Each structure stands twice: as structure tokens, then as C-alpha cells.
Amino acid sequence: MEIAGNLPIxxxxxxxxxxxxxxxxxxxxxxxxxxxAAPTAGLHFTDNVLQSLSNKNIERTEVTLHVGAGTFKPxxxxxxxxxxxxxxxxxxxxxxxxKMLSNKNKLIVVGTTSLRTIESLYYIGVKMLxxxxxxxxxxxxxxxxxxxxxxxxxxxxxxxxxxxxxxxxHNLDVLIASTQIIIAxxxxxxxxxxxxxxxxxxxxxxxxxxxxxxGKDWRNIYDFALNNEFRFLSYGDSSLLWKxxxxxx
Numbered sequence: 662m663e664i665a666g667n668l669p670i671x672x673x674x675x676x677x678x679x680x681x682x683x684x685x686x687x688x689x690x691x692x693x694x695x696x697x698a699a700p701t702a703g704l705h706f707t708d709n710v711l712q713s714l715s716n717k718n719i720e721r722t723e724v725t726l727h728v729g730a731g732t733f734k735p736x737x738x739x740x741x742x743x744x745x746x747x748x749x750x751x752x753x754x755x756x757x758x759x760k761m762l763s764n765k766n767k768l769i770v771v772g773t774t775s776l777r778t779i780e781s782l783y784y785i786g787v788k789m790l791x792x793x794x795x796x797x798x799x800x801x802x803x804x805x806x807x808x809x810x811x812x813x814x815x816x817x818x819x820x821x822x823x824x825x826x827x828x829x830x831h832n833l834d835v836l837i838a839s840t841q842i843i844i845a846x847x848x849x850x851x852x853x854x855x856x857x858x859x860x861x862x863x864x865x866x867x868x869x870x871x872x873x874x875x876g877k878d879w880r881n882i883y884d885f886a887l888n889n890e891f892r893f894l895s896y897g898d899s900s901l902l903w904k905x906x907x908x909x910x
Contacts, residue, residue, distance in 0.1 A: 668682050671894065697730050722756070724751070726775070736865065736869070741843075746843045751840055768852055768854050777844065780852060781840040785838055786822075859899055886898070
């Protein structure tokens with residue numbers, strides 16, 4: 662694939678990939694192969710920006726979600742319940758779980774992929790609280806699990822603690838699992854306070870996620886972006902969105 666293939670830029674760009682895409686369609690912190698699309702919210706970060714965050718003692722950690730081609734699949738069903746999400750592999754280091762458990766500040770995620778990974782951790786923790794899992798078990802968060810009240814009875818801390826205990830018991834440094842999670846209006850966010858993301862296209866699961874995160878204000882946000890000629894999609898402008906009900910001091 663490295664010899665014969667081309668960089669798979671998003672189909673809505675309506676052009677073949679160019680040599681410049683190999684640099685511009687890649688985050689500065691990327692180091693693991695596996696995705697068929699870049700987490701484009703991260704394209705706004707440079708080495709200087711990351712260093713500036715460190716200088717201000719803003720702690721950060723990295724998670725991995727191997728984006729599948731299904732991320733570009735539009736929502737064509739009349740009812741969201743008829744839309745089938747793609748399953749993607751996620752990888753989260755034990756140190757990241759520990760940082761989340763000890764974090765007392767706002768948790769800001771970069772990109773919808775990071776948000777889906779972080780939020781999936783809660784339901785993985787719930788599985789571990791309910792069942793005795795082993796490293797050979799296939800751990801997958803199903804699409805509609807978050808909308809079952811029985812899966813929302815634990816605290817976020819309990820769920821993370823269960824994952825940490827699982828990793829320690831089995832002497833693992835990395836949690837490997839899969840997620841098919843869909844985040845749509847009605848979803849109860851467990852960890853994330855703010856989301857840094859680009860502007861998404863209509864009839865996409867990403868726009869559903871944004872509307873679930875900020876509530877009815879998503880229309881005002883997108884109207885403002887359209888009226889002020891913001892750039893949309895992968896090579897577009899970015900936004901910092903705060904979760905509805907979240908109080909920013």
C-alpha cells in the first residue's frame with residue numbers, strides 16, 4: 662500500500678491527493694499508523710502551540726482511535742435508529758486513565774474521534790463492573806449501549822477505576838477495545854467539558870454529535886459560521902465548544 666497507494670483524503674474534497682497533503686493532512690503529534698482519515702481538529706496544532714500549552718502547565722494526554730472509512734458515511738435513514746455506525750479500534754494507555762482519574766480541571770478533547778474514544782471508556786468500565794473480563798475477551802461498545810438506563814448507573818470515577826484495576830490485574834499498560842458508539846441528542850456525557858472541532862457537513866453523525874454536545878445552540882453556531890464565511894470540513898476553521906450546562910469560570 663505504501664508503494665502503490667495514495668493518501669486517502671476525504672471524498673468531499675473532490676480532487677485527487679497531492680504531494681502537499683502528505684504533510685498538511687497529518688497532525689504534528691501523529692505516530693501510530695492505522696486510520697484512513699486524519700483527526701482534522703488536530704491539524705490546527707503546531708509544535709509551538711503544544712509547547713505553549715506545556716509552558717502554561719496545561720497537562721495533556723493522547724488516545725488513539727483508528728478512524729474507519731465509515732466516518733464519511735452520511736446519515737440517509739429517516740430515523741437515526743436506522744443508521745448503522747462503523748466499528749473502530751481504540752487504544753488508551755494506562756497512564757492516560759490515571760491522569761483522567763486524578764484530573765480536577767476541565768477536560769477538553771481535540772476532535773470528535775477523541776471525544777468518542779474518551780466517552781467509550783465509561784461503557785468499557787461498566788462492562789468490567791458487571792462482568793469479570795479477561796484479556797482474551799473482545800471488548801466492544803455497541804452503538805446503542807449509552808441509551809440503556811441500566812448502563813448509566815455508575816459514576817465516571819467508578820468506571821475509570823474499574824478499567825485501571827483491570828489493567829493492573831492483567832499487567833497491561835494499554836487498553837485495547839472497539840467502539841461503535843453513536844453520540845446523538847439524548848446522550849449523557851460522562852467526561853468531556855469542551856470540544857475543539859471543525860465545522861461539519863449536513864446529514865453527518867459528526868453534526869449529530871455537536872448538537873448533542875451544545876444543545877439547540879448548534880444552529881446559532883453554524884449560522885454564525887456560514888454568515889461569516891468560515892471554512893468547513895477537514896481543511897477548514899475550528900471551534901471551541903462548551904458542553905451545555907457546563908459553567909466556564
